[in-house]
Amino acid sequence: MVDGYDFSGRVVVITGGANGIGAATARAAAAAGATVVVLDLNEETGKALAAEHAGITFHRLDVSDHDEVQTAIALVAAEHGRIDGLVCCAIVQPLIPVLEMTPDKLSRVLDINLGGVVWASKAVAPVMARQNSGSIVYFASGTADFGKPHSSPYTASKGAVAGFAHTFAKEVAPYGVRVNLCRPGVIDTPQYRVSNPDADYSKIDKPEDAVGPVMFLLSDFATMTNSIVTREGTLPRTPRTFP
Template sequence: MSPRVAVVTGAASGIGAAISAELAEHGWTVAGLDLRPADIPELSVTADISEAAQVREAIGVVRAELGPIEALVTAAGYYEMVPISEITADAWTRMLRVHLGGLRNATCAVLPEMRERRRGAIVAIASELAIGGGEGDAHYAAAKGGIIGFVRSLATEVAADGIRVNAVAPGPTDTPLLAADSPWRAPEYLATLPAGRLCRPDEVAQMVQFLIDESSFCTGEVVSPNSGAVI
């Protein structure tokens, strides 16, 4: 029986690492793409997700070593809070290239094969901030909002090919991306959440696994585990 191969970008840490572990537990053979080596038994490939040529090459390595790719999860990214007046043109461009461009690059690298085999699942990690916005988050929210638009459009375009495309838009999540002094960790903020705590990476991972394995009819959806911050 051929292995079910999933590619996870941003697999070296945080949400990406949790997703890789969750999929592996459910029988997937996982390949991780990241700027740094990921702790994944099957295959870790280093690549800059914002560079289309590097992503195509990395996907080619995965295909050659593990076989056809059935699932893609794009979790690569970074976060910073910057007032709009201080966001430089370079910072704006980099944020869009990593988050939105990275999704485009990875999708374009795997989509022809998925279409040919007439099956596949793509899950993009967006953010609650793409839905509700946030002070000091304009370029991050714009990039993540673009991901939601991309997902909904692509889902419509490839549904007839047997490919499902969804997004998970978590609220603030307890990963190293949130500094110890982040306002999202402040007791005053946590007290505003109905659940009273940050999301855990494994909870995001469980949602991704559900969208890939269990929701055979779900496409074009945005699921937001956010402790009830946006209802």
């Protein structure tokens, strides 16, 4: 178990789980006893992650491809007999000024960041509904509320994911399926580095710092749905001594 969580006998699917928060969650869930299936385009990193822990398997997947997602989720359900958790981590976060936007650039971001969430949710929902249980976790972002220069496709996609989550949560709640959002704060991930090349990464939280809220939302302790769990930083790693 990890931090009091026992996921023995549970199956957790993580899209975009080859690195960043997805990979950190995969490690934590597997250490807590779950069977973890990571779905990602990055084969090299995904296979290396799976080699770390017997409880993690990797399959290559393009989350923007509707049919490919449906097939992958169906195979996971057929192999393991159930799916208890879905964590949607697959994103791209390019820097694109609005005046340099093209249809292809916009479509790529929306197809991955929003389409990947919708298609994975569509595929996993019938499996969870038949079980009358399941937890789905998406990621919100403060940029959707406050904006960020040159990040309009990303901010638009994150706003859309939040709206989708609130609607989908109400559709699947009657079947015992929970849908929640995690707003992880600023985390040093490969995609964050793409959109923040000049940041001081030594002062930014690591993916492992965001795992706690995700594990909570996957667990039976999180009885809520249609909610947002927000974190905005960690305590100092070396606390001061109180006078």
